[in-house]
Amino acid sequence: MSFKVAAALTVALALVAPAFAQTDVDILNFALQLECLEGEFYNYAVGLGGLPASARGGGPVPIGGMTANLTAAGLTLAQEVAFNELQHVQFLRSALGAAAVPCPLVDIGPAFAAAANAAAMPANATFSPAYSPYANDLSFWLGSFIFEDVGVSAYLGAAPLISNKTYLGSAAGILAVEAYHASLARFIIYEYGYTPIAVNPSTTVSLYTVSGLIATLRNTLGGGSGQNVILPSGAAGIVPVDSNSIVIPRTPAQVVSITTGGTAMKGLFFPNGLNGNIKG
Secondary structure, three states, rough: OOOHHHHHHHHHHHHHHHOOOOOHHHHHHHHHHHHHHHHHHHHHHOOOOOOHHHHHHHOOEEEEEOOOOOOOHHHHHHOOOOOHHHHHHHHHHHHHHHHHHOOOOOOHHHHHHHHHHHHHHOOOEEEEEEOOOOOHHHHHHHHHHHHHHHHHHHHHHHHOOOHHHHHHHHHHHHHOOOHHHHHHHHHHHOOOOOOOOEEEEEEEHHHHHHHHHHHHHHHHHHHHOOOOEEEEOOOOOOOOOOOOOOOOOOOOOHHHHHHHOOOOOOOOOOOOOOOOOOOO
């Protein structure tokens, strides 16, 4: 079965499958694992070797993490995001207490190259050299763009499922932080969008083109209408919203489909799937 067919089938099944009674603990554990993914990526990128063992909660060391080749300015920005994501993991783990699940195995290396190639598939292109978010500043913020929009839509989609108002308030606070992160990544891509990115040794495309391919892939795998950082009209698209200027939510199943590449609830960034009761 092709990647595109599998992705479409996964999304269709997610939309018609009956939901089970998800508790607040289930939802917070789901959020925790998304934060594990982001936390590992950023904390490796800024040279901290990923999350500390206590934040992983006994979970495994990630695949493919490394220090990014960032400028001084890029590192300063990335360090703030990395600190935020570490604190999100620690906060959720503290809130859940003994009910917190270990961080799952995350792939923050080869999975990025696979995602970039999947995004380029409609154009029959393969990135060569393979895309890595650790190569330079723009590659890093493109990697951030892959994650952050998904995190914002995931928190918004989960909010109506949370019954405890204290948890709901905390989730809203984290959503706001993730939205700041997403806007930072989107603005940097907008500012430097005409920078060429190698698709193969003899062909380049603009950073705008790559971010647009990624946005399209996200929509294919997980629904929604997340937009590129520049609109077809040429206007800025820093804030991806619907016709009422409201962020578009995604269900946990849609988020899992995006982060696993639409491959039966495991694969891509979560090669062994997620822990806890919400797996897709």
